[in-house]
Amino acid sequence: MNMTEMGEVVAYLLRYRCAERQPGSGRKRRAAREGQLSERDVCALIDDASDAEREALRDFLAGQGLRLRVLEAGDYPGIAPGSRYYALLPDPDLEQPPLYTREPVFDALRLRQESRGELAQWYLQLWLLTHTLLYTRYNRALSDVSRYQEATFSGPELVDLMRDQLETLRGLGEAVPEANLSLLDERGEDVSRRVRAFIDLQVRAGLLEPLRETGDEGGEVWQQTLLGALESEQVGIHQLGHLQALAEGRQAPAGVDDVPVEEDEA
Structure with a gap:
């Protein structure tokens, strides 16, 4: 070569x-x-x-x-x-160079003039809910890479889960975290449009792939790829370890840093 x-x-x-x-x-x-x-x-x-x-x-x-x-x-x-x-x-042991940009994510999820911070909230919510469908409902840990072929969901399932999440936030009233307030400004088919854009991003990244069957409600069924399962395992070990530590009431393991928060841009 x-x-x-x-x-x-x-x-x-x-x-x-x-x-x-x-x-x-x-x-x-x-x-x-x-x-x-x-x-x-x-x-x-x-x-x-x-x-x-x-x-x-x-x-x-x-x-x-x-x-x-x-x-x-x-x-x-x-x-x-x-x-x-x-x-x-x-590579979790190496710093990612600046040429890897989040702009495709922001461009795909943007419907109006949302800030990068607001779009990041949409992406985070959809990413977490997708992992609820791929992991939690199968009683599957992020380390269960070998079970990736059974991890499937349909677009309407993710839409419904996102809408349930928004209703839960609305039920908090004034106790809604400030970072989540922008999610409650969704209108009409915003959720469906953002879900479609999010799934397309995951497919383009090689993390999901479509199955030939369709769901009961006519939505296409998506399956996690082996690459997607490997990447989720890596994220769980190297990026989310501090959350597990908080849940267990202990200090985060060495080498696990908090995710940096970017300043919000209009």
Whole structure:
């Protein structure tokens, strides 16, 4: 794998976040497109790379705060025999460079002139409620990566859960946390539109994928991907550890920092 091929491999992984030698979910391998290798070629280049070339690829990704996790058949369900699954994940031990921006999230969820802080609240609520559907209702821990194939939900389920959350907030009256007040300004189909935008973001990031079946209410059914389960596990270990510590009344573990809060922008 020369430097040009390495750049093409990284470009593919940045676009799709994962690659499989033989997709085991019935998905067809991604074909080559203009300026981009096919999934088959990406896997072949990584498989055939020498130890020195693999080390160079690791160093290249580490410079961007990323690491490539390699999984074999038998590590998790859904990886076909003889296949190999490559997942590109943020490295929790490295600082993310500023080129990774939240702007696509803000652009997707914005319906009017909401501030970044208000949009971040919508994203946080939807992310937490999605994990309620993928984990809590299955009595599943974030570390239960191998159960990702059973973790499904429909769009209408997430819409209903978000609306229930808003009614719960309204029931608090003046005790509603100030950070959540903007959520109560939703109008008409705001919730449905934001849910659709949120799900699309998760699909584009490779964290969810559609199933062929449809839900009872006509909404498409979404399944967590192996990449999504791996990333949720990593978030639980490295970003949410302080919440678990608070729940247990103890000090957060070393190396776990509070999530930084950005100043609100109009």
